[in-house]
Structures are given as C-alpha cells and as structure tokens.
Amino acid sequence: MATESVAAGRGDFVSNLGRIYTIYTGGFIAFIILMAILSALGVPNRIIGYMFVGFTILIYAVIGILSRTMQVGEYYVAGRRVPAIYNGMATGADWMSGASFVGMAGTLYLLGYDGLAFVLGWTGGYVLVAILVAPYLRKFGAYTVPDFLSARYGGNLARFIGVIVLFSCSFTYVVAQIYATGIISARFLGLDFNVAVYVGLAGILVCSMLGGMRAVTWTQVAQYIVLIIAYLIPAIWMSTIKTGIPIPQLMQGQALQGIAALEAAQGIAVGHATPFSHGGYNALNYFLLILCLMVGTASLPHVLMRYFTTPSVREARVSVAWSLLFIFILYFTAPAYAAFAKWTMLDLVASGLTPENIADKASWMFRWAAADNSLVQICGKAAIDAAAVAAACGEAGVTNIAFANINLNADMIVLATPEMAGMPYVISGLVAAGGLAAALSTADGLLLAIANALSHDIYYKMIDQNAPTARRLVVSRVLLVLVAIAAAYVASTKPADILAMVSWAFSLAAAGLFPALVLGVWWKRANSPGAIAGMIAGFGVCLYYLLGTRYGAVGFYEMWSGLSTATPEAIAKFEELKAAYAAAAPDAQAAAWAALDKHAQSIANWWGVKNLSAAAFGLPVGFLVMYVVSRLTKEPSSELQNFIEELRIPRGNTLMEEKSA
Amino acid sequence: MAVNDRIGYWNKTRGLMFTMLALWVFFGFIVHMFVTSLNEIVILGFPLGFYMAAQGSLIAFVVMLFWFARKQNAIDEEFGVAED
Numbered sequence: 001m002a003t004e005s006v007a008a009g010r011g012d013f014v015s016n017l018g019r020i021y022t023i024y025t026g027g028f029i030a031f032i033i034l035m036a037i038l039s040a041l042g043v044p045n046r047i048i049g050y051m052f053v054g055f056t057i058l059i060y061a062v063i064g065i066l067s068r069t070m071q072v073g074e075y076y077v078a079g080r081r082v083p084a085i086y087n088g089m090a091t092g093a094d095w096m097s098g099a100s101f102v103g104m105a106g107t108l109y110l111l112g113y114d115g116l117a118f119v120l121g122w123t124g125g126y127v128l129v130a131i132l133v134a135p136y137l138r139k140f141g142a143y144t145v146p147d148f149l150s151a152r153y154g155g156n157l158a159r160f161i162g163v164i165v166l167f168s169c170s171f172t173y174v175v176a177q178i179y180a181t182g183i184i185s186a187r188f189l190g191l192d193f194n195v196a197v198y199v200g201l202a203g204i205l206v207c208s209m210l211g212g213m214r215a216v217t218w219t220q221v222a223q224y225i226v227l228i229i230a231y232l233i234p235a236i237w238m239s240t241i242k243t244g245i246p247i248p249q250l251m252q253g254q255a256l257q258g259i260a261a262l263e264a265a266q267g268i269a270v271g272h273a274t275p276f277s278h279g280g281y282n283a284l285n286y287f288l289l290i291l292c293l294m295v296g297t298a299s300l301p302h303v304l305m306r307y308f309t310t311p312s313v314r315e316a317r318v319s320v321a322w323s324l325l326f327i328f329i330l331y332f333t334a335p336a337y338a339a340f341a342k343w344t345m346l347d348l349v350a351s352g353l354t355p356e357n358i359a360d361k362a363s364w365m366f367r368w369a370a371a372d373n374s375l376v377q378i379c380g381k382a383a384i385d386a387a388a389v390a391a392a393c394g395e396a397g398v399t400n401i402a403f404a405n406i407n408l409n410a411d412m413i414v415l416a417t418p419e420m421a422g423m424p425y426v427i428s429g430l431v432a433a434g435g436l437a438a439a440l441s442t443a444d445g446l447l448l449a450i451a452n453a454l455s456h457d458i459y460y461k462m463i464d465q466n467a468p469t470a471r472r473l474v475v476s477r478v479l480l481v482l483v484a485i486a487a488a489y490v491a492s493t494k495p496a497d498i499l500a501m502v503s504w505a506f507s508l509a510a511a512g513l514f515p516a517l518v519l520g521v522w523w524k525r526a527n528s529p530g531a532i533a534g535m536i537a538g539f540g541v542c543l544y545y546l547l548g549t550r551y552g553a554v555g556f557y558e559m560w561s562g563l564s565t566a567t568p569e570a571i572a573k574f575e576e577l578k579a580a581y582a583a584a585a586p587d588a589q590a591a592a593w594a595a596l597d598k599h600a601q602s603i604a605n606w607w608g609v610k611n612l613s614a615a616a617f618g619l620p621v622g623f624l625v626m627y628v629v630s631r632l633t634k635e636p637s638s639e640l641q642n643f644i645e646e647l648r649i650p651r652g653n654t655l656m657e658e659k660s661a
Numbered sequence: 662m663a664v665n666d667r668i669g670y671w672n673k674t675r676g677l678m679f680t681m682l683a684l685w686v687f688f689g690f691i692v693h694m695f696v697t698s699l700n701e702i703v704i705l706g707f708p709l710g711f712y713m714a715a716q717g718s719l720i721a722f723v724v725m726l727f728w729f730a731r732k733q734n735a736i737d738e739e740f741g742v743a744e745d
Contacts, residue, residue, distance in 0.1 A: 113696070116714035123719050124689045130726050131681045135733075249716065253706025273711045275696045287690055294689065312744045314734055321726035328723050335715040522675075648671060651742045 014081055021086075024059075025225050031055060032229075036426045045425045049188040052429035053436060056226055060219045060440065061206040067218050068210035072469050075212030075476065076143040076452060077308045082217055084315040088322025090220035091306045093227065095122075095327055097173070098180025098439030099502055101227060104331075105417075106410030108338035112272040114281035115338070119331050121290045123324060125297025130320035133298055134307040136521040136647050138316040141654025142308060144449075145301040145513065146457045151656060152520040153531040154640070156462050161535045163453045165512035166301045168543075170446045171487065172501040173302075177443035178204070178491040181436060187371055187415065188432040194492050200440070201488040208444045209477050212452075216444045217309060223437035228329060230434020234414075235333050238340040238421050248336040255339040262346035266403045272342060280610065288613040295619060296506025299513040302442075302449035313650035341417050346403055348420075353401040355390035358383075364419035368412055377407040447487070451480035503612045504546050511618025512539035515626050523630075524644050530630025538622020545606070545614040553600035554578075565608035574599060670740040677736065681729055688718040688725075 013020070039048055073079050082090070100122070108115040142148045146162035181200030186193045207219040239248035242255065259272045276283045297303065306323075310316045353361060358378075365383045368375045373382040378401060381392035389401075398405055408416075415435065418427040455476035460467055467475070495501075515534050519526040548556035557564060557574070566574070577596040584592040609616050636644075646655055692699075696710030703709070737743035 113711055113714065116711075120689060120693070120714055120718055124685060124722050127681060127685045127689075127722055127725060130729060131678045250705070252715070253704070253712075255706075256708070256711065257706045273700065273708050275700075275710065283694075287693070290689060290693075314730075314737070314744055317730040317733060318727075321723070321730050324726050325723050328719050332716050332719050645667065648674070649667075649742045650737050650744050 014083065017083065017086055021221060021225065024222060025229075028226060028229065032426065032430060035429065036424070039424060039426050045429075046190065048425060048429045049432060052433040053185065053189060056433045056437060057203045057440075059222060060203065063219045063222055064207040064209075064211055064215040067215035069212065069214050070470065070473060072472065074214045075473055076456065077305075078212075078214040078217045080309055081311055082309040084310055084319035085322050086221050087217070087306060087310050087315075087319040088324075089224045089326050090217045091303065091319070091323035092326035092330075093220040093224035093437070093441035094306055094445035095303060095323070095442070096227065096330055096438050097442040097502070098177050098184075098435060100330070101231065101435050101438035102180060102184075102414050103411050104414075105334045105337040105341065106408075106413035108335050109342050109408070109413050110410050111278040111281070112270075113275045114278040114286060116335065117281065117286050117289045118293065119334060121293025122297065123328060123331055124290070125294035126320055126324040126327070128294060128298035129303070129307075130317055132518050132522070134304060134320055135313045135316050135650070137304060137517075138307050138310060139313050139647055139650060139654065141656045143456050143656075144452050145304055145517075146453055147461075147656065148520070149516060149531070150457075150461070151643070152640075153516070153528040154636075155528065158516070158528060158532055158535070159457055159461065161532060161539075162513065162516075163457050165508065165535065165539055166453050167450060169300065169505040169508040169512070170302060170450050171483075173505045174443050174446040174450070174483075174487045175490045175495070176502045177439045177446065178488050179494070180439040181443070182491060183411075184415070184432055184435045184439070188429065193494075197488050197492045200436075200443075201484055203436075203440055204443045204447065205481060205484055207440065208448055209480055212473075212476070213305075213309060213448060216448055219444065220441045223441040224326060226437040227434040227441075228326070230430045230437070231330050231333060231337075234417055234421070234423065234427055234431060235337045235340065237423055237427065238344065238417070239336070241421065242340060242343065248340060249332055252336040252339045255336070255343045258343045259339060259346060262343070262350055263403075265350060266346070268403065272339070282608070284608065285610045285613060288609060288616045292507050292510055292613045292615040292619075295510040295514050295615060296508075299509040299517060300505070301453070301509070301513075302445040305449055305452075306445070337414065337417070341413055341420060344417075344421050345406070345408075349401065349403045349406070354399060355386060355393050355401070358389055358401070359386040362420075364416060367419075368416055372409075375409045375412045379405050380407075443487075447480055447484055450483050451476055454479045454483070504614070507542050507546065507613065507615035507618065508539065510615040511542035511622050514538075514619065515622040519623075519626060519630075521644070521647060524641055525630055525635055526626065527630050527633055527636045529633045530626045530628075533629040534622045534626025537625040538618045540618075541621045542614045542618025545617055546611055549604045549611040549614075550601065553597055553604040557600045557604040560604070560606060563606045564603050565605060566603035570599075570603050574603060666740055670736065670742060673736045673740075674733065677729065677732055681725060684721070684725055688721040692718065 035048055035051060069075055104118060107118060137145070137148055140148055140151065145166060146159045149162040150156060150159035178197055178200055181203070182193050182197035185191050185196035185199055189196070191199065208216050235248040236246045239251045240246045243251040245251050256273060263271050270277045276286055281289070307316045307319060310319050348362060351361070358365070365376045365378070366385050369383040376383045378389050379392040379396045379398050381388060383389050393399070393401060393405070415431060418431055455472065459475050460472050512535055515538060516531045520531070577592070577599055581589065581592040581596050606617065643655065646652065692713050693710070696714070699710035699713065700708035704712070734743065
C-alpha cells in the first residue's frame with residue numbers, strides 16, 4: 001500500500017512524499033472504478049457503501065499507526081518538517097469541516113447570493129492569517145497558541161484565558177464534527193445513530209492518538225485527496241449532463257441563466273442571484289458575517305497550529321497560500337454545485353410534478369424523508385411516500401407541485417444530489433466517504449488543539465514543569481481520549497443548536513484571541529494587563545450577546561429594547577405575548593413562555609445584528625480595551641521589547657526552544 | 662543587524678502588510694457593495710456582482726497570497742534576514 005514507507009526513515013518519507021501521494025491518489029481512483037464495476041455486477045448498494053467507508057477509514061488508520069511517535073517535537077508539531085505544499089493540503093482538510101462539505105452547497109442552494117458570505121468569509125480570512133499572524137507564531141516556535149500568549153504577555157494568566165477561549169470555541173466545533181460523522185454513517189451504513197457516533201469516534205482516535213500532530217498531518221493529506229475528488233465528481237457530472245461541458249465552475253453561468261428563466265416561470269420574485277434578500281441577510285448582516293468569519297479564521301487555534309509544523313518562516317507564508325489554493329478548489333465549486341442542483345430541481349418541477357407521478361420522478365425524496373422527517377417536506381409535511389404527499393397537497397389545495405412547495409433541508413442537498421441527478425450509487429458512496437473524510441480530518445485537528453492545550457499548557461506549564469517527556473505524552477493521549485469521549489457523548493444527545501454553535505466558534509475566537517495575537521506582534525506597547533483585560537472584555541461581550549439573544553431573549557430585549565430594530569407590530573406582539581404569559585394558568589405557562597421567548601429571539605438584538613455575527617461587538621471592544629489599558633499601564637520591559645524585535649525577523653532560531661526527549 | 666536596518670526592514674514589511682490589507686478590504690467588502698450595479702453586466706451568463714462573490718474575489722485572494730509570499734521573501738533577502 002502507498003503508506004508503507006511512512007514506517008521507513010523520516011527523511012526518506014519526506015523526500016518521497018510526491019511519489020507516495022501520487023500512488024495513493026491513483027489507488028483511490030482505481031478503487032472507485034472497482035466499486036463501479038462491482039456495482040454493475042450486481043453487488044448490493046449497502047455493501048458498496050460499507051466498502052467505501054471501511055476502506056478509507058482503514059487507510060487513515062494505517063497511516064495513523066505507522067506515524068506513531070514518542071518524541072515531543074514530533075507529537076506536537078510533526079518535527080517541523082512538513083513541506084509548505086503538503087501542510088497546505090493538510091490545512092485544507094483541517095479547515096473544511098463536515099459542515100463545509102455537507103452543508104455549504106445546501107446553504108447556497110437555499111440562500112442564493114446571500115450564502116456567498118460564507119464562501120467569502122471562509123476564504124478571505126487566510127489573507128489575515130498570512131500577513132498578520134502565522135509567520136510570527138512560527139518564528140516564535142510555539143507548540144500551542146496559549147504558549148505564545150504566555151510568552152508575550154508574561155505569565156500564566158494570559159495563558160489560562162487563552163486556553164478557556166480555545167476550549168470554548170473548539171469543543172462545540174468538534175461536537176459538530178462527530179455529529180456529522182454519526183449522520184453520515186447512519187444514513188449510508190444503516191447503523192443506529194448512537195452506535196454510528198462511537199464508530200466515528202474510533203475513526204478519529206486511531207488517526208490522532210498514537211502519532212499526535214505527525215499522524216494527523218499525514219492522514220489529513222490523505223483525507224484532503226479523498227474529499228476533493230468526492231466533491232468534484234458529482235459537480236462535473238451534473239455540468240456534463242446539463243451543458244455537455246465538464247467544467248462546472250465555468251458552466252455555472254449557464255446554470256444561473258437557466259435558474260433565472262425557470263424561477264420567472266414559477267413566479268418566484270426573489271431570484272437566486274438577487275442580493276441581500278434571503279434568510280434575513282440584509283447588507284449589514286451580510287458584511288458583518290463576512291468580517292466575523294474572516295477574523296475568526298485568523299484566530300482559530302486548530303488552524304494556526306498547522307503553521308507551527310513548517311520547516312521555516314518562509315515556508316509558513318507560502319504554506320498559507322497553498323492552503324488557500326486547496327480550500328479555494330472546493331469553495332469555488334460549491335456555488336456551481338448549488339446552482340446545478342437548483343437547476344435540476346427547477347427542471348424537475350417544470351416538467352409537471354404532481355402527487356401522482358412523484359413516485360416515478362423523484363422517489364429519492366421518500367428515502368430521505370423516511371430517514372428524518374425534517375429533511376424533505378412537500379406541502380408542509382414530510383414526504384414519506386406518494387400517499388403522504390397526495391394527502392398533504394390535497395389538504396393545501398395543490399395539484400401541481402411548485403418549487404415553493406418543496407422544502408429541502410440544507411444539510412441533505414450535497415449528499416442527495418447524486419440521487420437527485422440520477423447518478424449511479426457508486427457516486428453516493430464516494431460522496432459519503434468524502435463527507436466522512438472532511439468531518440474526521442477537522443475533528444482530528446480540533447481534538448489535538450484541545451488536548452495539547454490541556455496537556456502542554458495546563459498540565460506541563462502550569463502544574464508540573466518537571467514532568468518527564470514520557471509522562472507528558474501519556475497525559476496528552478489520555479486527555480485526548482477523554483475529550484473525544486466527552487464530545488461523542490454530547491454529540492449522541494443530538495443537541496439542537498449544533499450548527500449555530502459552530503458559527504459561534506468563529507465569533508468567540510475572533511473576539512477572544514484576535515486582538516491579543518495581532519497587537520502582540522504589531523504593537524510593541526501592548527502589555528500584559530492590556531491583553532488580559534482585552535481578551536476578557538472582547539470574549540465577555542461576544543459571549544453575552546450570543547447567549548443573551550439566544551437563551552435569554554426576553555430579558556435581553558427588555559434591557560436593550562432601545563437598541564432593537566423591532567418594528568412597531570413586533571413590539572405590540574411582544575407586549576401581547578407577555579401579557580398572555582402573565583395571565584396564563586399554571587399549566588399553560590410553559591407554552592405561553594415558549595411563544596414569548598420564540599418571538600423575543602427575533603427582536604432581541606443591537607441594531608439588528610444577527611447573533612451569528614456577535615464578534616461585530618466583541619472585536620472592537622477587545623481592541624479598544626486592550627489599547628486603553630495598555631496605554632494606562634507600564635510599557636513592556638526592554639527584554640520583552642527585544643523579544644518582539646526578534647519575533648519580527650525570520651532569521652535565527654525559534655524563540656521558545658524545547659528540551660526534547 | 663544594525664538598528665537602522667531593523668527599522669527599514671520593519672517599515673517595508675509593514676508597508677506590504679498595509680497594501681495587502683487594503684486589497685483585502687477591496688476584494689472582501691468594497692467590491693460587493695456595488696453588487697446591484699455590477700449585476701447589470703452579464704458575462705458568460707454570470708451577473709458580474711454574483712461572479713465576484715462566487716469566484717472573482719476568491720481568485721484574487723489566492724493570487725494575493727502567492728504574491729505576498731514572494732514579495733515578503735524579497736524584502737527578507739534585501740535586508741539579509743532571510744533564513745538559510
């Protein structure tokens with residue numbers, strides 16, 4: 001197998017990377033062709049699905065086991081020997097989560113132009129990573145992001161706050177990844193969701209536990225290759241069928257014209273390409289979301305720590321560029337994917353879809369609706385079978401099903417597109433393997449970021465500075481397993497707000513870490529009290545806005561009603577519901593409160609800013625507090641100023657030298 | 662390295678950073694503020710405003726980063742602070 005030489009000498013492996021991963025890619029394509037042949041020979045779909053998922057996880061496990069290590073430098077930063085281009089690929093897999101792979105095109109399908117805020121936000125942030133942060137952290141030579149905060153802002157308090165921010169933004173994110181692996185395994189392997197979550201967990205641990213960053217790096221490269229192939233093939237397929245030209249990104253223009261014509265025929269007023277009009281994204285929220293996602297990208301510890309692994313500062317900069325190129329390949333395909341899927345659906349509806357012929361034309365809908373009621377709804381009810389559709393549409397007085405009558409869940413669109421467009425089952429299996437690769441690779445990076453912060457920053461630096469190497473690595477692995485099990489447990493309870501929480505991670509990271517990281521490099525006058533106050537204030541304001549508008553909406557609205565953009569009608573409705581709650585009998589109180597709370601969530605805001613963009617407040621507060629407090633307190637010592645001078649210059653050794661094993 | 666060189670190096674580095682930041686603001690935000698008027702122009706079926714958000718700005722970001730890596734490296738070499 002292509003991965004055997006991982007076991008051979010390090011230098012040997014690194015110098016042969018190109019050959020190894022070329023053979024690996026060829027092997028994967030051959031595997032897809034083999035599956036297609038087996039499928040044509042009549043092997044059942046379920047077996048094909050098992051083989052896709054089983055074979056890819058087996059490869060990751062083999063790489064993970066071959067890359068095991070007992071050296072601190074290898075475990076935390078892969079020995080700092082990862083070439084820029086491979087680190088870029090690994091960052092791509094690290095970055096593109098289950099949500100990007102599974103949910104992004106679906107969001108674009110539903111939100112049209114306004115969904116592009118995610119595409120812009122999740123790519124443009126790398127500009128900030130490259131110019132403001134990553135090369136300097138690489139020069140410093142940290143193992144973790146809190147390491148840098150501690151050295152720059154003298155002491156464990158800054159380190160500890162950094163760990164808290166890191167933990168709160170990474171943990172919810174990793175829960176979402178394990179949740180995604182559970183969903184995919186449940187749908188394609190037919191496992192029970194609770195079992196599927198723990199199967200996903202095993203897949204994650206086997207990649208990261210034995211080899212730390214070193215193993216995660218080489219599996220992430222392998223996972224990137226799987227996920228990008230799995231994403232491109234269906235898009236190329238649809239483009240070829242619809243337009244005859246296999247370049248979906250280019251032919252998207254034709255798809256947009258097709259969509260516009262069919263939307264007009266369907267009487268849909270707000271078209272796919274119309275800006276600032278879908279899902280409550282006015283121009284203000286559109287631009288604030290872009291800003292929060294971009295700044296969050298440049299602050300998320302599991303992304304920043306990937307640049308600790310390059311051999312030099314110069315390679316770190318080039319590596320950011322490669323990362324973005326590899327991410328770009330998926331993100332500029334996503335809008336095309338969405339456009340072709342939407343065009344296909346509009347075509348289906350325009351061909352005269354009725355409750356009578358839906359079983360012939362789109363039976364795939366029934367399978368998804370059966371898996372989960374909320375995934376496919378027609379005329380407002382779950383489309384479990386033709387009879388259910390006929391009943392629901394009969395009730396609504398619909399004879400010809402229109403586009404507006406069909407309600408697809410954003411998270412199923414990518415996974416269901418192969419069936420929607422009539423592709424063979426092999427493509428569905430491939431897409432499942434790709435979604436799994438995306439979720440597993442991100443989960444690995446996040447788990448490692450959390451476990452490293454706990455073992456390196458809390459245990460080694462704050463509790464036992466004399467811990468021997470072997471014990472540090474054991475502690476690290478035990479913590480990794482514990483955090484992973486905790487995350488899998490939370491995922492198995494199916495927390496309702498899981499997707500919202502992922503978006504929150506960006507705002508929390510941006511508000512909590514960005515000012516301290518950027519000013520730490522670019523402003524010598526920034527000092528310890530300023531950074532600590534700035535991190536607490538920025539993170540605090542952001543958290544207050546997130547939690548207040550979501551979980552304490554009634555109280556939040558009453559306190560800040562002057563800043564809310566509620567219309568007079570909405571205010572009247574709020575007063576009415578509040579009176580109803582006050583007057584409700586004891587047994588009706590819960591329902592009255594739920595109605596009041598639900599309405600309050602729609603009006604609890606400052607100047608109409610969505611809760612997704614909470615860093616819009618936390619970020620400026622963080623910068624301002626950090627500036628003012630730094631100015632009011634003593635400037636950093638001359639040793640620290642020299643330290644910053646050294647940080648800014650690529651030449652020379654890393655500043656934090658670790659005694660290695 | 663002499664103090665003057667350090668200051669010169671950092672001034673150039675900072676200048677490049679602000680150039681990149683300005684380009685980032687332009688492609689990340691400014692150009693999308695004109696989406697409605699840009700959508701009047703249609704090329705190969707793409708309304709131009711939609712195209713900029715779906716592909717145009719992304720391409721700009723990628724090109725910018727490779728350009729930045731080269732440019733910053735040239736500054737490092739000019740001041741003799743590049744790694745060996």
